[in-house]
Amino acid sequence: xxxxxxxxxxxxxxxxxxxxxxxxxxxxxxxxxxxxxxxxxxxxxxxxxxxxxxxxxxxxxxxxxxxxxxxxxxxxxxxxxxxxxxxxxxxxxxxxxxxxxxxxxxxxxxxxxxxxxxxxxxxxxxxxxxxxxxxxxxxxxxxxxxxxxxxxxxxxxxxxxxxxxxxxxxxxxxxxxxxxxxxxxxxxxxxxxxxxxxxxxxxxxxxxxxxxxxxxxxxxxxxxxxxxxxxxxxxxxxxxxxxxxxxxxxxxxxxxxxxxxxxxxxxxxxxxxxxxxxxxxxxxxxxxxxxxxxxxxxxxxxxxxxxxxxxxxxxxxxxxxxxxxxxxxxxxxxxxxxxxxxxxxxxxxxxxxxxxxxxxxxxxxxxxxxxxxxxxxxxxxxxxxxxxxxxxxxxxxxxxxxxxxxxxxxxxxxxxxxxxxxxxxxxxx
Numbered sequence: 001x002x003x004x005x006x007x008x009x010x011x012x013x014x015x016x017x018x019x020x021x022x023x024x025x026x027x028x029x030x031x032x033x034x035x036x037x038x039x040x041x042x043x044x045x046x047x048x049x050x051x052x053x054x055x056x057x058x059x060x061x062x063x064x065x066x067x068x069x070x071x072x073x074x075x076x077x078x079x080x081x082x083x084x085x086x087x088x089x090x091x092x093x094x095x096x097x098x099x100x101x102x103x104x105x106x107x108x109x110x111x112x113x114x115x116x117x118x119x120x121x122x123x124x125x126x127x128x129x130x131x132x133x134x135x136x137x138x139x140x141x142x143x144x145x146x147x148x149x150x151x152x153x154x155x156x157x158x159x160x161x162x163x164x165x166x167x168x169x170x171x172x173x174x175x176x177x178x179x180x181x182x183x184x185x186x187x188x189x190x191x192x193x194x195x196x197x198x199x200x201x202x203x204x205x206x207x208x209x210x211x212x213x214x215x216x217x218x219x220x221x222x223x224x225x226x227x228x229x230x231x232x233x234x235x236x237x238x239x240x241x242x243x244x245x246x247x248x249x250x251x252x253x254x255x256x257x258x259x260x261x262x263x264x265x266x267x268x269x270x271x272x273x274x275x276x277x278x279x280x281x282x283x284x285x286x287x288x289x290x291x292x293x294x295x296x297x298x299x300x301x302x303x304x305x306x307x308x309x310x311x312x313x314x315x316x317x318x319x320x321x322x323x324x325x326x327x328x329x330x331x332x333x334x335x336x337x338x339x340x341x342x343x344x345x346x347x348x349x350x351x352x353x354x355x356x357x358x359x360x361x362x363x364x365x366x367x368x369x370x371x372x373x374x375x376x377x378x379x380x381x382x383x384x385x386x387x388x389x390x391x392x393x394x395x396x397x398x399x400x401x402x403x404x405x406x407x408x409x410x411x412x413x414x415x416x417x418x419x420x421x422x423x424x425x426x427x428x429x
Contacts, residue, residue, distance in 0.1 A: 024057065026050030027116040027137040032097070034143040034211070036150055036180040040103035043210055046076065047095045047139065049116045051087040056275050056363075058119045060084050061095055065112025067143055072098050084119070086278045088271035093281075097141075105145050114139040150179035155244040156213060160232045161322060162251040163292060164258055168219040169250065170293070171201075171234045175216050175243075177208045184208070186237040189218045193230050227252050260349045261290035265325045268344065273361035276337045280360065283329040286346055288320040296320050296348035298328040303341045311335075313342070320348075337362045 028048045037043060051057045061082060063071045073082040076096045087093050097114060117136035157174035175185045186204040190197045201218040208214045216236075229251050236243040263286075270282035286296050300313035315330030328346060340362065344355040 024051065024053035025059075025116060025118045025135050025137050026052060026092075027114075027139055030139055032114075032139060032141045034099060034141070036146045036148075036210075037099070037101050037143050038149055038180040038210075039101055039105050039145060039147060041101050041180060041210070043099045043101070043143075045097050045099075047097055047114065047116070048092055049085075049087065049095060050092040051089060051118075053118075054089040056086055056088050056273075056278060058084060058086055059093075060117040060119055061114065062117070063097075063112050063114045063141075065141070066110045067099060067112035067141060070099050070101060070110075070143075071112065071114075072100070074098065086275065088274040088278055088280070091269075091271045091281065099141075099143060101143065101145055107145050107147050110143045110145065112141045112143075114141060146180065149181055151181060151183060151239065152178040153183055153185055153208070153238045153243060154178055155236045158234050158236075158244065158246045158248070159321070160234065160248040160250055161293060162253060162258070163222060164253045164255050165225065165227060166223050166255070167292070169222050169232070169252075170217050170219045171232060171248075173216045173218075173234065173236050173244075174213060175208055175236065176213045177210050180210050182207050182209055183238060185216055185243070187216045187218045188235045188237065189220060190233040191220050191230055192233065193226070193228070198225070198230075222252050225252050227254055258291040260292060260294060260351065262286055262288050262294065262296065262320070262346070262348050262351070262353065264346070264353060264355070268355060268358065270358055270360075272359065273363060274334075275363045276334065276365040278333075280332045280334065281329065282332075282344070282358075283327050284344075284346070284355070285325050286318075286320060286328050286348070287325040288322055288348075291322055293319060293321050294348045296326070296328055296346060298330040298344060299347055300330060300332075300342045300344040302332070302334075303343070305339055305341075310340075313344075334360075334362045337364050 026048075027050070032045050034043050034045070047061070049059055049061070051059070061073050061084075073095050074080060075082050076094050082095050085093055085095075115136045115138055117134055120134050154176045155173060156176050157172070159172045159174075160169070163169050169191065171187065171189045173185070173187045177183050184204060184207050186202065189201045191199045199220045201220045203216055203218040206214065206216045208216070218234075220232075229249065232248045232250055233245070234248065235245045265285035265287040268282060268284045271280065274280050282298065282300075284298060288294055288296075295317045297317045298313075298315040301309050302311040302313065304310050311332070313330045313332045315328055318326050318328055320326045330344075332342075334340070338361075340360045342358045342360055344358065346353040346355070
């Protein structure tokens, strides 16, 4: 009896480990909670879908439950609707879930589950239909609808740094929307010299969504100002109500006083291969080690196998505060398949940091998968049956996954056999 129990436990462990190794999918966050949602209000949350396989995959995002008809998904960059997406191997993509609460929704809690699915490719045939396995990961969503409109904000931070002459003096206010409607805080700034206001600035057009922390900035030009010490008075308002006021001592310095330095703070994250038609995305962390804020970006030059430069990559500029680290990203969509060498560099305030050349293999466009009729299993691994293929093929699972599973099961069986023999020997003695 003892030996049978050991064998059962080991076989279950082998099955679970083989499934975990083959999932190739991640989804974050695992839970989303929207509290104090207003009837007729709209709320957004960002999801990250990870492809942990070395090869490109086709992924689907969907939702079920009471909030299914409230929810849409879109690309955070161009706001286009998202249903399926291709993600390069060992890479990830973000998707925004938008929840539109009906105006006639009753107060209460509404639940649903968002699923990210790694869609199957054709694996074989059984009784005239293609058999495959769909793997999906859940993210549980709870939306609490309240009939009360809550307009409330908190100031989490106020930052102002000294600058060199002709650089803008920026006051950053971290505003957190505690309520359930979109708000537009007002940030008012006064620059004072010897008690006299010399310049002012106002920002009252930065919307902050419910339960969002956003930096609201106001900039003052320092052109033609005298060098020396100043006081910046920063005030934050919401609907004419003063949230916070703070005086900050700063200096307007001559050019060259503050150091402008930066360094690479981690590895360049870039897929080694993609399929034609897929947007190639790369990122790298950059640390501002200098004394003043800088704008930095990731750029690159694309070379073909003949060594000819055929294209350039230009990422978005990112403001990186002194002492802080930020991720710099860039995107590229190759026009042709083939092998390319890409030379990257980080550019900031007239300086640059060259990076090692990266090779990119662009494969021919991958064929679309057939639609599937899904029967969901409780463990998140779903057996699916696609419509009958015109030219069905014999089952041919991935060699690596098959060897991994067969090898794991073989090891487990050997261990179980040793345990059983040991038990029998002890009984004979």
